[in-house]
Amino acid sequence: MNPNTIELKPGDISAIIRGEAERFAVKPAVSEAGSVLQVGDGIAVVSGLYNAMSGELLRFANGVYGIALNLNANSIGVVLMGPDAGIKEGDYVWCTGRVAEVPVGDVMLGRVVDALGRPIDRKGSINAAAARKAERIAPGVIERKEVEVPLQTGIKAIDAMIPIGRGQRELIIGDRQTGKTAICIDTILNQKDTGVLCIYVAIGQKASTVSGITHMLDRMGALEYTVIVAAFGSDTSAMQYIAPYSACAIAEEFMYDGRDTLIIYDDLSKHAVAYRAMSLLLRRPSGREAYPGDVFYLHSRLLERAAKLAPELGGGSMTALPIVETLAGDISAYIPTNVISITDGQIYLDTEMFNAGQRPAVNVGLSVSRVGRAAQHRAMRDVSVSLRLDVAQYRDIAVFAQFGADIDSTTAAQLRHGERLTRILVQSADRIYKLSEQVALLLAASGGLFESFEPRDMPRIITLLLAYFKENAASIIRSIDTTGKISESDRYDMTGLFARFAEEVGGE
Numbered sequence: 100m101n102p103n104t105i106e107l108k109p110g111d112i113s114a115i116i117r118g119e120a121e122r123f124a125v126k127p128a129v130s131e132a133g134s135v136l137q138v139g140d141g142i143a144v145v146s147g148l149y150n151a152m153s154g155e156l157l158r159f160a161n162g163v164y165g166i167a168l169n170l171n172a173n174s175i176g177v178v179l180m181g182p183d184a185g186i187k188e189g190d191y192v193w194c195t196g197r198v199a200e201v202p203v204g205d206v207m208l209g210r211v212v213d214a215l216g217r218p219i220d221r222k223g224s225i226n227a228a229a230a231r232k233a234e235r236i237a238p239g240v241i242e243r244k245e246v247e248v249p250l251q252t253g254i255k256a257i258d259a260m261i262p263i264g265r266g267q268r269e270l271i272i273g274d275r276q277t278g279k280t281a282i283c284i285d286t287i288l289n290q291k292d293t294g295v296l297c298i299y300v301a302i303g304q305k306a307s308t309v310s311g312i313t314h315m316l317d318r319m320g321a322l323e324y325t326v327i328v329a330a331f332g333s334d335t336s337a338m339q340y341i342a343p344y345s346a347c348a349i350a351e352e353f354m355y356d357g358r359d360t361l362i363i364y365d366d367l368s369k370h371a372v373a374y375r376a377m378s379l380l381l382r383r384p385s386g387r388e389a390y391p392g393d394v395f396y397l398h399s400r401l402l403e404r405a406a407k408l409a410p411e412l413g414g415g416s417m418t419a420l421p422i423v424e425t426l427a428g429d430i431s432a433y434i435p436t437n438v439i440s441i442t443d444g445q446i447y448l449d450t451e452m453f454n455a456g457q458r459p460a461v462n463v464g465l466s467v468s469r470v471g472r473a474a475q476h477r478a479m480r481d482v483s484v485s486l487r488l489d490v491a492q493y494r495d496i497a498v499f500a501q502f503g504a505d506i507d508s509t510t511a512a513q514l515r516h517g518e519r520l521t522r523i524l525v526q527s528a529d530r531i532y533k534l535s536e537q538v539a540l541l542l543a544a545s546g547g548l549f550e551s552f553e554p555r556d557m558p559r560i561i562t563l564l565l566a567y568f569k570e571n572a573a574s575i576i577r578s579i580d581t582t583g584k585i586s587e588s589d590r591y592d593m594t595g596l597f598a599r600f601a602e603e604v605g606g607e
Contacts, residue, residue, distance in 0.1 A: 135159070135190045136174060141335045142380045143177045145192045151175055154234065156195045161185035165192075166199060166337060169381050176381040178337035180215065198234065201345040202227030203352035208296065211313055211327040214342035216349070219329065220313070231348040233341055237403035244409045246443075246470045249479075249583070250361065250418050253289030253531025254282060256461045256524040259483040259541060260490070261446055264474025265295075265359050266407025266416040270438055272423045272430060273448030278459050279422045281528045282446070283363040284312060286420065288321050289531045290361060295418075296353050297321070298362040300328040300346035302339050303369030319529070332369075336380075339373035347404050350417050354406070357413030362405070366422035367398055371434045388433045395437050402441050430465070444468040457521060458528075463491045476534055476583035481590075482541040486520065493517020519549040522557040535579040539568045542590070543597045551601070560604065567600045568593075 133147030143165060151157065155167045157177055163186060169176025179186070180199075201216035204227050211220035218225050246264035263269050271279045287297045301309045309329045316322040326349055330342035343364050350360040364370070371394055378391040386392050398421075405419035423438050428450060430439070439445055444467045453460035472480050496514055500506060506514070523540055526532070532540075543549065543564060552560050569576065575589045585593075 131194050133175075133192045135186060135188050135192060137188065138183050138186045140380050141179050141183055141337060142377070143179060143183065143186060143192075144174050145177055146174045148175055148192065148194055151194050154198050156197050156199060158193050158195055159186050160190040160192070164195075166341070168377070169383070178340070178377050178381070179335060180337050180341070181335070198232050199341055199345070200230040200232055201348050203229055203231045203349050207326045207349055209323050209325070211309070211329060214328065214330045214334070214338040214345050216328075216345060229352070231352055233344040233348050234400070235348065235351065235404065237400065238406045238408065238412075242406070242409055242412055244407045244414070246407050246474050248359075248407075248416070249474050249476050250286075250295065250359075251289055251293075251476075251534060252282070252286040253533070254285055254459060255526055255532055255537050255540065256459055257282070257446060258475075258534075258537055259479060259524075260463060260487040261444065261461070261466050261468045262470070262472060262475035262479070263418065263420075263468065264407075264470045265418050266405065267444075267468075267470050267474065268402050268405045268419040268421070268442040269468065270421055270423060270442040270445035271448070272425060272435060272439075272445050273460070274425050274428055274450045277448040277450055277453045278528075279424070279448060280312075280365055282448075282459055283365065283420050283422065284315070285528065285531050286361065287316065287325060287363070288319055288529070290324065291319075291321060293359075295324075295359045295361050296350075297325040298328065298346050298350045298360065299325060299365065300330075300343050300363065301365055302330050302342055302367070303332045303373065304329070304365065306331050306333070315529075336373040336377045339370065340377060343367070343370060343401055347401060347417075351404065354408060354415035354417045355413060357415045359416045359418075361418045361420070364401075364419065364421040366424055367438060368422075368424040368434055371397065390433060394434070395441075398438055399441050402438075443470055456525070458525060461524075463487055464494070478534065478538045478579050478583055478585040479541075481585060482538050482545060485545075486541065489513075489517055490520055490524070493521065515550060516547075518554050519552075519557065520544055522554050523549070523561065525558075533576075533580055534583065535576040536565055536568075538579055538585060539565065539593065542585075542593055546594055546597060548597050548601055563604060564597070564600060567603075568596065571596055 131148055131150055133145045135143055136146050137144040151167050153170055157165045157167055163179055163181040165177035165179045167175050167177055202225055206225055206227050210218055213219050246266040248265040250263045250265045252258055271282055273279055290297055313327055316325055328342055328346040330339040346362060350362045353360045374397055375390050383391045402419055405417045407416040408414055421438060423435050425435055447462045447465035448460045449462040496510060500514055523544055579585055
């Protein structure tokens, strides 16, 4: 017999079984189940779930989830997060005790995900270590810090006249096809090597449009610090509804980690339309323009989450650039006025200016930043003091001048100067300008450098000037881009440099 072998007697076996039986305990699991009363158009009406909570995720028999929105006495209105084809009357539905969550963290960077954080870019699964609730209460006043750090867009007209700070909410508003998305994409491109992480959420967009943006960001090396959250126009209203909240949760994770983030909502007009469709199908009372009464709260609880956190909370920030589309320039419509009242200012893009070739078509008279020069580099502040007023006056005077009215020499000089300023502010898509380049152009303009050149020659002169500046003022460029300031000696040297440039170019 093997000495290591243990012999068990029948009595020993029964004792072991009896001991295991005594230790075995069954914990009862209670699961509340309801049934589907009605389903269709992405909406389900269920009964029997008396303990369901508003905003809770409900699981249907075929695995599709929905969000409980209408809590009635005998039924619950649920918006489905997936197709309703596999759900029929009488199917079971269960409470989950959870609300909508989205995976967060650095693993999300460089990925394209849907409204629930699931990858749709064919780059494999996302193994996130943490998740955040899609909806969350915004930081309180005590948790916030004043907005004072600039967020450079790389767009001359915006950085000089309508500055944006980290933690600000600045609305981009205008008619269809006026360059709203282009401004936001350029802003993402300009965050390269700044440490600002970007989240772009596409709401109701075509898949081909989102694909084009993704490939462009990838080609320009910007996708590595960007997350794209997409709820396509072919997705359900519920997916379009939850997408911006999920994207905001992704940005919040970075913000509370002490990092700076930029989030772009493209666009909240389609978001409001998706919510209106859901609400009408849920038989909620409709109000102005058929929107439900809580449509203001829909966007306010989203945009209020953008903030600059206090140092004791890490000092991170979330800058929000929501986009709203107008019809025939009507900024007094319901959704535009709602979002204008929530944000810290707006950049209004004018259709007539866009069609006339002034791009970006920023209408200075209707654009404003309520944070203002508090969130602007000192160098930019020094060289753009009168720029906004000069451009606005030029637009007003040009209206009368086009009718052939007699004008005096002072007015003629204003027209000549204003026309050249507007030419300086013209900027093509994907061409972003560093702070030093913007400062150089505006300083040259304030010194009258461009007055001797014809407006049609301005693009060529600007290109030559920036090349000349880069070649002969490397230390000044480094100083401006690093410190954000321009010293008196540097300003004097730049003025002399521009004078020599004018002589050389004028002698060609």
